[in-house]
Structures are given as C-alpha cells and as structure tokens.
Amino acid sequence: MASQLAVAVLAAGKGTRMKSALPKVLHPLGGRSLLERVLDSLDDVNPTYRLIIVGYGAEQVRQALAHVPNLTFVEQTQQLGTGHAVQQVMPHLSDFDGDFLVLNGDVPLLRPATLSKLLTTHRQHGNAVTVLTAQFVDPTGYGRVFCNEDNIVTEIIEHRDCTEAQRQNRRINAGVYCFNWAALAKILPHLKADNDQQEYYLTDVVKDLAPAMAVDVDDPQEIQGINNRKQLAEAYSILQDRIKDYWMAAGVTLVDPDSTTIDTTVVLETDVIIEPQTHLRGKTVIGTGSRIGPGTLIEDSQIAAHVTVLYSVVTDSKVGEGTRIGPYAHLRGQAVVGDRCRIGNFVEIKKSTLGNRVNAAHLSYLGDATLGDRVNIGAGTITANYDGYQKHPTVIGDRTKTGANSVLVAPVTLGADVTVGAGSVVTKDVPDDHLVVARAKQSAVSGWRPKSVRGADAQQANPQETDAE
C-alpha cells in the first residue's frame, strides 16, 4: 500500500506588507482566493489529511473555506514563525505515519504536477526531506538553499540572515517541502529562535535531517510568493498567460489577449471568438461559435452556441443559441433569454424568462417578466415591476407586440397575440387576440393661438375642440 500523505498549509500570518484588513491568504486572484488556489494544487496527490494553520483572521479564513470538505483548521494563536506553525499540527498527527507535505498559503501558482513530482522523488529516494527550489535571477527576500554534490541540502538561510557572500547564491527555497513525518516529528520540538527575526524557522530542520534533497521546479513562476500587491498583480498576469495559452491551444480565438481577462473557472468551447476588452468571470460557459465582445463583461452566465454579445454586461444569466445581445445591453439576476432572440441597445433584463425569437431591440426594461415565443417588445417598453414596496410579475403571451413607450404595470398578464398601442399604460390583464390602447385620446383644436398672440386676427376667442382619433 502506498504510504499516506498529510498536508499542512501555513496560513496564519497577517500579510503585513499587503496593508489590508483582509487576511493575505483570502485575497482573490482570478476568481479564487490564494488559499483556494493552494488547495487546488493538491489535486494530484490525494492527501488523507489537510490541515490549515490559521491565526490572523482565523474565523474569517474558516468561514471563507466553509464550502471545502475535509479540512482541519489548526489554530496558531501567536505567529512565532513557520517552524512554530508546523509544531501546532503535532497533536493532530500523533498517530500518523507517512509523508508530510508543507505548503505556504501565499504561494498560489503551483501546478498539481509539480507537487506529485516532488512527492514521487521524495518516495523514490527515501528522503527524510525533499525541498522544492528554484534558481532566481533576483533571489532577494527568499531563503537561500545551500547544497553539496547530488543536490543534498546542507542548510537553508533566510535572506536577512545571510552574509553578502551567501546572498550571491541564487537557489531559493520555495517554501514547499515533503517530509518523512516520523523524522520531522522527532526534531520539531527542539527548534530554536536564534535568528534575526527571533522566530522558529521550519527551514532550520533540514540540517538535522538526512537525506535532505533539493529539487528544482521546472517553471520558476510557479513558486512566486505573494507578499505585497505588486506580486499579487504579477501572479495575476502569470495566471492569465496560462489560462489564455490553454484556451488558445483548445481552439478559442483571443483577438487581443492583452486586453482580455479570463477566470480559471470559465469554460470555452471551440471556435469561440473573444474580441478585445472582454472579461469573462466566475462560472461562465460560452458555447461553440459564439463571438463575445468587444467591450463585454460576462460573469457566472451560460451562453449557448453561436451567440453574439457586443459591448454588454451579462451576469447570472442564460442566453440561448443564436441570440444577439447588444450593443449596450445589461442582463442580470437570472435573466433567461431563449434561442434566436435579439436584445438590443440600452435594454436591461432582470430576473425574466424570454421564449425563443423574442425581440427587445431598443431602450427597454424587463424585470420579473415571463415572455412567450416571438414576442416583440417595442422601443421604450417598460415593465413597472416595483410599487415601492414589492416586486410584481408581468406575463406576456406568444406573438404579442407592445407599442413604443408602453408601460406594463405589474402584476399584469397580456395574453397571446395581443397588440399594445404605443404609449399605453396597461394596468389590467388583456385576453388573447386583443388590441389594447390605454392612453388619453388625442384632441385637436382648430385655430388655436397662445394667449400672448391672440389679437384682432384671431379667428375665435373660444376655439372649438374636436376629437381627432
């Protein structure tokens, strides 16, 4: 039987250099928090135990991860260093026998394959510890890893504790280690805090463990740590490059990758075209052949095949096949638009369901409405869904047409094949097959002049009013 694996993620620090009220590990990076991303990197190694060491903002961190199963939170009430943090897991692993992986909560770009390779190397060589390392052009700030022949680690020294000569070593500690738990547990209680920060450093254990081996990561970008907002932005850009490379290789056209952002959680089918200045977020799916953008934001929405969305914002919504959205449309709050619809300029749709082949081409608001198929919403039609206290529904049957500037005062139901006269304010239900006109009748007054110009040539002092409709 393969030996068991326990993982500890160090996430107790405040992240002082972020200058934030939010604990560092909860900062979002492309739709997921740093800590969620660190957990994602465990996808290929199958740990039996996942321990999260929390301290600063412990309750907030727990709540933010409440949706993730099989996590054990271990509290480190005082942050006395990375070694001290790992000491806190000892009571939880007193019976554990196997390998022990340590990850920093602020290293979010590790690939699952990197961790499985680290674990495999560790097991193949029967190491006491295997340290993930990289050669950095600028190693400033990182712990330096000193090795003799065959990548055997002799010592790890923090940047601030290094001599000028030691700082020339560009091999850095990624903060990712695989230990033999039994070997680590023996020496962990004996750490000393004799260093510049007076902290208990986990890195101090390597000189007492043998064999201790260093393994270079293939892609040094993976171990970029996040200590400040600049590094957060750099990590975002690394992540974006990865995501975009992935989708382009999968058959998606990104017309201008530099002006496009795509969250990790987004799914794109082949032959999707993403035009410039477009941002795809959350659990968004875009169907084959759809053209999105330019100038579009889509979040948590399902867009079917062959849809076009131009200069628009779509959130929490669904759009059916062949529908055209925009320019300047806004779909939100569970708008569900059917197939082959046309949603045009300055149309807002909220929590409404539209059948197939519906047109709402100009200047409308549809809220809490249910529309059948082939409905035509005239320019400027508004559902008055809110009475100042509550929202009310509007129902519109198949093939019904509303005239320009109609107001449908909810709750109201228009049957099928209804025509609403332009400018109507509809307050009562209308049965199938009716014309409804609900507006003041037009009147025309012959020979009328404004008072100020009424003179001798005015034909009538009291002009005759005539109905003219």
Ligand code: UD1
């Ligand atoms: C650490 C390593 C350094 C390595 C670098 C890689 C040590 C002593 N140094 O330095 O060799 O190059 O990571 O990114 O380990 N934490 C706790 N409790 C504590 C202290 C820290 O949970 O008491 C957590 C932090 O929240 C963070 C992680 O441990 O997620 C690393 O701590 P940090 O202070 O950022 O260590 P570095 O100085 O970056």
Ligand code: CA
């Ligand atoms: Ca760090």
